[in-house]
Amino acid sequence: MARTLHRLITALAAAVAAVGLLTVAPANADVTPYIVGGTRASVSEYPWTVYLASSSGGQFCGGTLVKGNKVVTAAHCTVNRSAASTRVVWGREDKQSSAGIVASVTNIWVHPSYRTATSGYDVSVLTLDRNITSAYLPLASSADTALYAAGTSTTILGWGTTSSGGSASRYLLKANVPVVADTSCRQSYPQYNSSAMVCAGYPRGGTDTCQGDSGGPIVAGGKLIGATSWGRGCAQAGYPGVYARIATYHSELTAQINA
Template identity: 45%
Template sequence: MGVTALLVAAALTVVGVAGAVANQATAGPQPKIVGGSEAEPDEHPYVVYLADRRGKQFCGGTLITPDKVVTAAHCVARSSPRRISVVAGRHDTRTDEGTDVGVADMWIHEDYSRVTDGNDIAVLTLEEKVPYETIRPATAEDEDQYAKGTEATVLGWGRIAERGPSSNYLREARVPLRADGDCEETYRDYQPEQMVCAGYQKGGVDACQGDSGGPLIAGDRLIGVVSWGEGCARPEKPGVYTEVRAFEAEIKAAVEGSRSGVAPDSIGIPILGG
């Protein structure tokens, strides 16, 4: 998954923020889909991407209502609604299919500071509703979807290799959820109460730069948000995702419009080398 709030001078990468927004919006690990395959067009209509003012994709997101998108805080923390658009219904980023809609408002978790410290979650409110299928975010009732060994699907337009090019097409990959203990041994910053990690011990399949903010799906639920990791698809370096069910109350409040979040300028994020 290659994202760790962009690793910090080392090798963590925040999966996905590029171009102008990338320079402002994230400072951390960035992941993309490595070892996966092109998704079937229209199979995952709830998967969207965030674009900068030039139309360049830099992060992923997930439609949970017709006008609400869950993404990673590190994707938008250094930006503002007017500098971001959400593209829905577009399989190939080179086309103009689907809908390109502006962002009216965004809630960023008030305790977010950098990806490895957690709280890497945000909810965007679109300027208008889009006509695409949505997916439900996981809640406390979805405990079974977080069991060790559960096969989950990660999707995005990020890089297809750690130092490779990004994909023009939406890609997907299946990865097994790992035990929290495994992740704590691998990453000292791993927080089991709000993070989940996934990937094969031998590596080879992961999210990568450009996939940040995108979905981790299991049992028809959004269980994770691509957040950080060390490199992309490295052996014994699983990708780390924000655990959606841990933020059930915050997401519900943001959807209902009762969370104002924090002003982007109030968040300090270190710029790390990826």
């Protein structure tokens, strides 16, 4: 019961993108994310927001630049993908433009304990073939408990679909959603694991990540607190978005980032 489609389906993504249909589902069919209820965002304001694309150019997930040559994304976006078939696009707000940089990927690290997004460990680090000169986003750590407190305002970003099963956005979108209490999230999702995940959204729904936003950032306090992971549908009342809790994986991610 993840975001409906998981946000990828590697092979399908490339094929679909090739014919101009931008809805992309992930490798494991239990997640979904795009920004629903969002507004246009500027890459100059969020310069560390990137998207993942196939070698043919089709966007299938999001990510966050955390060092000149390192991107954090979701494991379900990259598991079973080859580095050679993956690109990272930086500085391109409009997917139909040629702005920014298209970097090749030289290495993909997937958390070794990852099995499915709903089981946790949904984090991955990509190494790029170059250093991108840009501001990058620091990771939340175990000291940042306040950033995970219920009610904390966060920003979600992505190029995903703007409705469940709808079309992907041409432009980078953003929205603000509050962190949801772990107890409330567990009522929505019995498999929710508060040590591995964090929920964000409104009780009434209406604003959320959706298909294609997978792996993209959820930000609070100037730090990356989560990577878009899974959820039931998109923006449904009573079913907030679920994100990989970056603080839990801080040491493992940092080791990969500094490798």
